[in-house]
Amino acid sequence: MRVGILGSGLMGSKLGTLFARAGHRVVFSYARRESKLRRLAREAGRNARAGTPSEAVRGADAILLAVHWSRVEDVLEKAGRLPGRVVVTCSLPMNREDTALVIGRTTSGAETLAKRLPKARVVSAFNTVPSEVLPGVFEARRRAARPSLVYCGDDAKAKRVAAELIRDAGFDPVDAGPLEIARYTEPFALLVARLAYDGEGGPELAYRFERCRR
């Protein structure tokens, strides 16, 4: 697939690199310096290149939205219209201090994004894992037992695309249901982040959430 990365920070740079290494064609976009995008593309190998947000979304089979909530409007304006596009969002609706969710209970960041992009196909995924675990999970992807990763959305095609990317990143995709489930996964993601960064557990906590099979 052709994957456009909107936001090449901790999440976007790592996921984009893994997608490129898994064989997808990746365009890194949206960082403060273009030199960073070029470096990321160089390091990710021949499947990756640097571009602007509008170049990243052009012809993309999937778009990864990986910016701080305060930058969503700016990056979407730069990307341009996204009718019919699969938008996989890992962005959590955090306040500027990153201490609390600014949306919750009756809606979610993912649903708010879907309203902002009524013609796009929005899926929420990847936001329940700290970025630090991503390279290790990818390296271990050939093992039988993979860590689970939940995703949710309302569009069946978009969910198939998201599940493929989740699998290619080394996780076992778990369909959590419609997009409104993001009302639960987003606070859950914040909990995981708190445990990982504020507590003593460390980011490896993300590995401990496994699907229970009878």
Ligand SMILES: NC(=O)c1ccc[n+]([C@@H]2O[C@H](COP(=O)([O-])OP(=O)(O)OC[C@H]3O[C@@H](n4cnc5c(N)ncnc54)[C@H](OP(=O)(O)O)[C@@H]3O)[C@@H](O)[C@H]2O)c1
């Ligand atoms: N980090 C995690 O472990 C994690 C886990 C789950 C969910 N999330 C969510 O994923 C999203 C992305 O998180 P992140 O940690 O990857 O954030 P980040 O490292 O801050 O990355 C954000 C990207 O946006 C770019 N950016 C910021 N302001 C900009 C501006 N004015 N102009 C151009 N580019 C700008 C940054 O540029 P620079 O590269 O130049 O800084 C960076 O590439 C957030 O919504 C977060 O809540 C993160």
